[in-house]
Amino acid sequence: MSTASDPAREELADSLHSAAIHLLRKLRRADVRSRLNAPRLSALSVIVFGGPLTLGQLAAAEQVRPPTMTRIVHALEARGLVKKNSNAEDRRTLHLSATTKGRRVMHEARARRIHSLATQIEKLSRREQERLRDGLEIIGSLIREL
Amino acid sequence: MSTASDPAREELADSLHSAAIHLLRKLRRADVRSRLNAPRLSALSVIVFGGPLTLGQLAAAEQVRPPTMTRIVHALEARGLVKKNSNAEDRRTLHLSATTKGRRVMHEARARRIHSLATQIEKLSRREQERLRDGLEIIGSLIREL
DNA sequence: TCCTGTTCGTTAGCTGAGCTAATGATTTAG
DNA sequence: CTAAATCATTAGCTCAGCTAACGAACAGGA
Numbered sequence: 001m002s003t004a005s006d007p008a009r010e011e012l013a014d015s016l017h018s019a020a021i022h023l024l025r026k027l028r029r030a031d032v033r034s035r036l037n038a039p040r041l042s043a044l045s046v047i048v049f050g051g052p053l054t055l056g057q058l059a060a061a062e063q064v065r066p067p068t069m070t071r072i073v074h075a076l077e078a079r080g081l082v083k084k085n086s087n088a089e090d091r092r093t094l095h096l097s098a099t100t101k102g103r104r105v106m107h108e109a110r111a112r113r114i115h116s117l118a119t120q121i122e123k124l125s126r127r128e129q130e131r132l133r134d135g136l137e138i139i140g141s142l143i144r145e146l
Numbered sequence: 147m148s149t150a151s152d153p154a155r156e157e158l159a160d161s162l163h164s165a166a167i168h169l170l171r172k173l174r175r176a177d178v179r180s181r182l183n184a185p186r187l188s189a190l191s192v193i194v195f196g197g198p199l200t201l202g203q204l205a206a207a208e209q210v211r212p213p214t215m216t217r218i219v220h221a222l223e224a225r226g227l228v229k230k231n232s233n234a235e236d237r238r239t240l241h242l243s244a245t246t247k248g249r250r251v252m253h254e255a256r257a258r259r260i261h262s263l264a265t266q267i268e269k270l271s272r273r274e275q276e277r278l279r280d281g282l283e284i285i286g287s288l289i290r291e292l
Numbered sequence: 293t294c295c296t297g298t299t300c301g302t303t304a305g306c307t308g309a310g311c312t313a314a315t316g317a318t319t320t321a322g
Numbered sequence: 323c324t325a326a327a328t329c330a331t332t333a334g335c336t337c338a339g340c341t342a343a344c345g346a347a348c349a350g351g352a
Contacts (some may be wrong), residue, residue, distance in 0.1 A: 009267050012279055013260035017173060019285050020166045021184055025209050026292045027163060028339075038167055055330060063171050063304065066216010068310055072330060075308085092318045092329040114159035120288045122153050128284055133158055138274055139165050142266045146172045174310070185338065201301060214339055216302060221337090238300040238347045 017138065027113065036109040037081065039064075043072050044106045047082060047098050054093040081105055162285065173259065181225065182255040185210075189218050189242065190252045193228055198241040202231070227251055 008082065018102060028038065039062075046061050047053065053061075059069035076082040079103035085095040098106070121129060173184065182190065185208075190205050193199065199207075205215035219242060222228040227248035233242040244252070267275060 001299085009264050009275070010257070010260060012267055012275065012282070013263040014256065014284065015282050016169070016263060016278075017184070017260055018188065019282060020169045020173075020287060021188055022289050023162070023166045023285070023292075025171060025339085026289060027166075037308075038163070042164065042167055056328090057268060063168055064309090065311065066330065067332080071309080090319070090329085094330075111156070112162065114156060114163055116292055117159040117162060117288070118155050120291050121158055123291075124284065124288075127208045129155070129158065131277070131280045132162075132275045132284045132288075133281075135279075135284065136158070136161050136165060138270065138281065139169070140161065142263070142270075142278075143165060143168050143172060145266050145269075146169075146262055171310085183337075191305075201297090210338090211340065212301060213341085217338080220302095236300085236348070251301080 016142075023123055027117070036105070036113075038113075040072055040076060041106065041113060043069065044076055044081060044098065044102060045110065047076075047096050048103055048106050052095040052097045054087070055096060057094070058096060065135075076102070087137070155175060164289075173263070182251070182259075184259075186218055186222060186254065187255055187259060189215065190227060191256070192224055193242050194223075194244045194252050196245045198231070201241040201242060202239070204242060222248070223283055225251075 015016065024038065043058060044063055046058060050058075050061065055069055055073060056066060058073070059066045064072075073082060073084070077084060081099060083097050083099055085097060087093045087095050121132070124132065170184065189204060189208055192204060196204075196207065201215055201219060202212060204219070205212045208215065210218075219228060219230070223230060227245060229243050229245055231243060233239045233241050267278070270278065
């Protein structure tokens with residue numbers, strides 16, 4: 001068992017933190033051509049795969065406050081990627097759904113965005129890809145608990 | 147060997163992308179008390195550990211354009227964490243170095259910033275921590291190649 | 293020596309993410 | 323049927339990232 005001051009654990013946390021910063025900075029530039037940056041692409045993905053959902057649900061899924069999501073959705077709507085449907089059940093809420101164009105653009109942008117990453121992953125051995133997948137699984141659960 | 151259209155690899159790239167986004171969003175909030183957000187803390191760390199260096203070198207190390215780094219350094223300087231020393235060798239450049247306060251604040255902020263993360267890591271089994279470290283190593287090399 | 297081109301950092305000006313606080317509209321509860 | 327809660331938006335702030343343009347300083351050749 002580790003003690004509370006285990007430096008290895010802090011170092012681990014630190015490199016995780018650092019990796020996230022640098023990875024995002026890289027990916028941000030990798031996708032200049034697409035008009036979809038990381039937050040927008042991520043939100044659109046949730047709408048595409050998560051079916052119709054309200055803005056509040058989307059904000060919760062993306063771990064963001066509603067005002068932040070309002071603006072992201074507005075940008076997506078302005079580009080014709082997302083449709084805001086009023087909800088007859090509860091007229092305070094919206095039903096967000098992806099348009100056909102939204103679906104297409106999402107898949108294209110996603111492919112572009114992760115292309116450089118996938119290219120690097122391709123160079124890894126089968127065993128290394130295994131280890132990467134394994135580590136990501138743990139990181140995912142870590143984030144969920146945060 | 148994987149083929150170029152291996153969906154597993156794209157899925158891997160995608161979850162890496164997604165993990166980075168969500169992790170940073172979480173950590174951003176975790177550290178409200180500290181006046182040091184992720185980019186500033188990261189830059190200060192490089193200055194503390196990387197000894198005196200110029201703004202251009204720092205920008206390169208952080209994978210950011212000079213104007214971006216100019217503003218980050220300005221904020222650090224305004225808080226008395228970093229000193230800009232003129233360089234006699236080449237008066238176009240600066241020598242950036244951390245102040246005593248800068249070193250102290252960096253260590254404190256770093257500890258705070260990764261605390262929630264380290265707490266979660268603490269809950270992982272020894273084996274899981276191993277897998278996390280392993281995955282991060284691969285992610286690190288991936289980023290370097292990007 | 294001086295002129296020219298290059299390099300370094302800064303400034304100006306833009307887009308966009310994230311937040312809190314306050315507001316209007318609607319629904320729910322009492 | 324009024325009061326409280328909930329949902330999305332607006333306003334207003336800090337900050338990160340970029341490109342373009344610029345002044346200051348260096349380096350090299352006529």
